[in-house]
Amino acid sequence: MIVDISKKVLIVGLGLLGGSYARGLKRYGFHISAVTKEQSSIDYALKEGFIDEGTTMPDKKIIGEADLIIFALYPHIFVEWIEQNQKLFKSGAIITDVTGVKRSIVYKIQDMLRPDVEFIPAHPMAGREVSGVENSTDKMFAGANYIVTPTDKNTDDAISTCMELGRLLGFENVTTLSPEQHDEMIGFLSQLTHCIAITLMTCNDTENMEKFTGDSFRDLTRIARINDLMWSELFISNKDILLKQMDSFMDKFNHLKKMLEQEDVDGMREMMRHSTKRRALFDKK
Amino acid sequence: MIVDISKKVLIVGLGLLGGSYARGLKRYGFHISAVTKEQSSIDYALKEGFIDEGTTMPDKKIIGEADLIIFALYPHIFVEWIEQNQKLFKSGAIITDVTGVKRSIVYKIQDMLRPDVEFIPAHPMAGREVSGVENSTDKMFAGANYIVTPTDKNTDDAISTCMELGRLLGFENVTTLSPEQHDEMIGFLSQLTHCIAITLMTCNDTENMEKFTGDSFRDLTRIARINDLMWSELFISNKDILLKQMDSFMDKFNHLKKMLEQEDVDGMREMMRHSTKRRALFDKK
Numbered sequence: 001m002i003v004d005i006s007k008k009v010l011i012v013g014l015g016l017l018g019g020s021y022a023r024g025l026k027r028y029g030f031h032i033s034a035v036t037k038e039q040s041s042i043d044y045a046l047k048e049g050f051i052d053e054g055t056t057m058p059d060k061k062i063i064g065e066a067d068l069i070i071f072a073l074y075p076h077i078f079v080e081w082i083e084q085n086q087k088l089f090k091s092g093a094i095i096t097d098v099t100g101v102k103r104s105i106v107y108k109i110q111d112m113l114r115p116d117v118e119f120i121p122a123h124p125m126a127g128r129e130v131s132g133v134e135n136s137t138d139k140m141f142a143g144a145n146y147i148v149t150p151t152d153k154n155t156d157d158a159i160s161t162c163m164e165l166g167r168l169l170g171f172e173n174v175t176t177l178s179p180e181q182h183d184e185m186i187g188f189l190s191q192l193t194h195c196i197a198i199t200l201m202t203c204n205d206t207e208n209m210e211k212f213t214g215d216s217f218r219d220l221t222r223i224a225r226i227n228d229l230m231w232s233e234l235f236i237s238n239k240d241i242l243l244k245q246m247d248s249f250m251d252k253f254n255h256l257k258k259m260l261e262q263e264d265v266d267g268m269r270e271m272m273r274h275s276t277k278r279r280a281l282f283d284k285k
Numbered sequence: 286m287i288v289d290i291s292k293k294v295l296i297v298g299l300g301l302l303g304g305s306y307a308r309g310l311k312r313y314g315f316h317i318s319a320v321t322k323e324q325s326s327i328d329y330a331l332k333e334g335f336i337d338e339g340t341t342m343p344d345k346k347i348i349g350e351a352d353l354i355i356f357a358l359y360p361h362i363f364v365e366w367i368e369q370n371q372k373l374f375k376s377g378a379i380i381t382d383v384t385g386v387k388r389s390i391v392y393k394i395q396d397m398l399r400p401d402v403e404f405i406p407a408h409p410m411a412g413r414e415v416s417g418v419e420n421s422t423d424k425m426f427a428g429a430n431y432i433v434t435p436t437d438k439n440t441d442d443a444i445s446t447c448m449e450l451g452r453l454l455g456f457e458n459v460t461t462l463s464p465e466q467h468d469e470m471i472g473f474l475s476q477l478t479h480c481i482a483i484t485l486m487t488c489n490d491t492e493n494m495e496k497f498t499g500d501s502f503r504d505l506t507r508i509a510r511i512n513d514l515m516w517s518e519l520f521i522s523n524k525d526i527l528l529k530q531m532d533s534f535m536d537k538f539n540h541l542k543k544m545l546e547q548e549d550v551d552g553m554r555e556m557m558r559h560s561t562k563r564r565a566l567f568d569k570k
Contacts, residue, residue, distance in 0.1 A: 125499040145497055173496060188489050189502045195541055196481055196505060198560040203537035204473050204530070210566045211458060212430055214410040217474045217567070219504045220481060224564040228557035232550050239545060245489070246542050250535065252488035256480055257531050260524060265517050272513035275483040279509040281495045282502070 003068065003164050005029050010066035012081065014041045014054070016128060017098050018072035019136025024169040026050040027138065033062045041133045063088040068165070071097040075105055075233055082109055091116040096162050098124050100186060101237040102149045102179035110153050120158040123147045123182060124171065125190075129225045138170065143284060146171035149182045187241035192249060194231060195242070197224040288353065288449050290314050295351035297366065299326045299339070301413060302383050303357035304421025309454040311335040312423065318347045326418045348373040353446070356382040360390055360518055367394055376401040381447050383409050385471060386522040387434045387464035395438050405443040408432045408467060409456065410475075414510045423455065428569060431456035434467045472526035477534055479516060480527070482509040 005028055011018045014036035022032050022045060034042060034054035042054035055062055063085065071078050078099060095117060099105050106121045113119050126144040128135060146166030150159050159176065166174040177185065201224035235242055259267040290313055296303045299321035307317050307330060319327060319339035327339035340347055348370065356363050363384060380402060384390050391406045398404050411429040413420060431451035435444050444461065451459040462470065486509035520527055544552040
C-alpha cells in the first residue's frame with residue numbers, strides 16, 4: 001500500500017463528497033482532519049467519529065501537518081483557496097480533488113502551485129440528489145468509476161497514490177484519462193444528460209401529470225433535482241465541449257423527428273435496434 | 286366486487302403483459318383461458334398454473350364462453366383480430382385492452398364492434414425492458430398507474446368493471462381520462478421520454494464510454510433498450526401529439542443552449558430551480 005495509514009489526511013470542504021471520503025478512509029484508521037465553512041459540519045463529523053479534528057478557518061497547524069489533502073469544493077472556490085492558502089502546505093504534500101471538470105481547473109492550479117507540492121487531479125463519479133455531510137456515506141463508491149486525470153507535470157508516484165486512494169475508497173473501476181479526454185467524456189455522459197433531464201422537467205408544466213406518470217419519466221428526471229449553483233458552474237467550465245454535445249444530440253433528435261414525420265418505420269426501427277444493442281454495453285456488471 | 290370470480294376471463298396475447306394479467310387474476314381463482322400465437326407460451330402458462338386452458342387458433346368454445354376478454358396485442362393486430370373474430374364473442378361480453386395509444390384504436394374498434402358487446406379501453410402503465418410470458422410477474426403493477434379511457438359509447442357498468450379490474454391487479458392509482466387527454470399525456474410522459482432515451486443512446490458512438498459512465502447516463506437510457514416493432518407503431522399512432530411534444534422539448538433545449546452560449550448563469554440557475562421544484566411532485570409516494 002502506497003498510502004500508508006501513518007499519513008495524515010486533510011479534507012477541505014466537508015459536504016456530501018468530502019464527508020463520504022472521510023468515512024471511507026476512517027475505516028482504515030487514517031488520521032483525518034477537515035477545514036470547512038460550517039462549524040455544524042465539523043461537530044457532526046466529530047460526533048460520528050469520522051474526523052479527528054476540524055476548523056472553519058485555514059488553520060496553520062492542521063494544514064501544515066497534512067500529507068494528503070483532498071479538495072471537495074466548488075471549482076472557483078477551489079482555485080481561490082489554493083491562491084490564498086498554499087503557503088501553509090507541508091513540503092512534499094500531495095493534493096487531489098473531486099472536481100467534475102478538469103481542463104479549466106487542472107492547469108490553472110498546477111501552474112500556480114508551489115514546486116514542492118504536487119496536485120494530482122481526480123474525479124470520483126459518484127453523487128446523490130441530496131447534499132451536505134449528513135447525507136455522506138461510504139457506500140456511495142461501490143460499483144462506481146474513479147478517474148485520475150494526470151498531466152505531464154505529475155510524477156508516477158503521485159499518480160499511483162491517487163489511484164490507490166480510489167481503490168481504498170471502494171471504487172469499482174479506477175482509470176486514468178487526460179484532462180481533455182475526461183472533459184469530452186463527462187460533457188456527454190454527465191453534463192448533456194443533466195441538460196436533457198432539466199429540459200424534459202421544465203418543457204411542459206401541465207398540471208396533475210404526476211398522477212399519470214410511469215417509471216420511464218421518473219428515471220429520465222431523477223437528476224432533474226439539481227444543485228443550481230454547482231451545475232451552472234460546471235456547465236460553463238466545459239462550455240465548448242458541452243455545446244458540441246448538445247448539437248450532436250439535437251441533430252439526432254431532429255433526424256428521429258423527420259423519420260416520424262415521414263412515417264419512416266424502417267428508419268425508426270433501425271435506430272431503435274442500434275439503441276438497444278448499444279445500451280447493452282452500459283449494463284452494470 | 287363487480288368482477289365476481291364466476292366470470293370467465295380470456296386473455297388474447299399471452300406475452301409480458303398478458304401473462305402478468307393472468308398471474309394477477311389467478312390469485313383470486315378466476316377461470317382463465319388464453320389465445321396466443323405460440324404453443325410454447327401456453328405450455329409455460331399451464332405448467333406455471335396461471336391459465337386453465339389455451340389455444341393458438343381462435344377457438345369457438347374458448348372465445349364464446351368468455352365474459353371478460355383482455356387484449357394484449359400490438360395495436361394493428363388488435364384491430365385485425367376484432368374484425369376477423371368478433372362473431373365468436375358471447376353476447377354481453379366486455380372487452381378491454383392494454384394498448385398504449387388510444388385515439389387511433391378506441392373509436393375504430395367501438396365503431397366496428399357488435400352492438401351486444403362493449404369495449405372499454407384501458408392503459409396499464411407498467412412494463413419491463415424484457416418481453417415474453419416467461420418474464421411476466423404479478424408484482425409489476427404495484428405502485429403503478431392504470432388509466433381507463435371511456436368514450437360516450439361506454440356504460441357506467443363497464444367503466445366500473447374496468448376500474449375494478451385495475452384495482453384487482455394491484456395498481457396503485459386507477460383513474461379515467463378521455464382518449465384525447467390520455468394520448469396528450471402519454472405523448473409527453475412516455476413517448477417523448479423514449480424518443481429522448483434512444484437519441485441519447487445513439488448520438489455518440491465513442492468507444493469504451495461504458496468504462497467511465499455514472500448512474501445518470503444509465504438512468505436516462507434504461508428505456509433505450511426498446512421493442513422496435515411496438516414502439517415505432519406507437520409513435521406513428523400518436524404522431525401529431527408526439528411531434529408537438531418533440532418541438533416543445535427542442536424549444537426549451539435550445540433556450541438552455543442559448544443561455545449557456547451567453548453564460549447567462551442567472552437564467553440557467555432559474556431553470557434548474559424550476560426543474561428541482563417540479564421534480565419533487567413526481568417522487569413516488
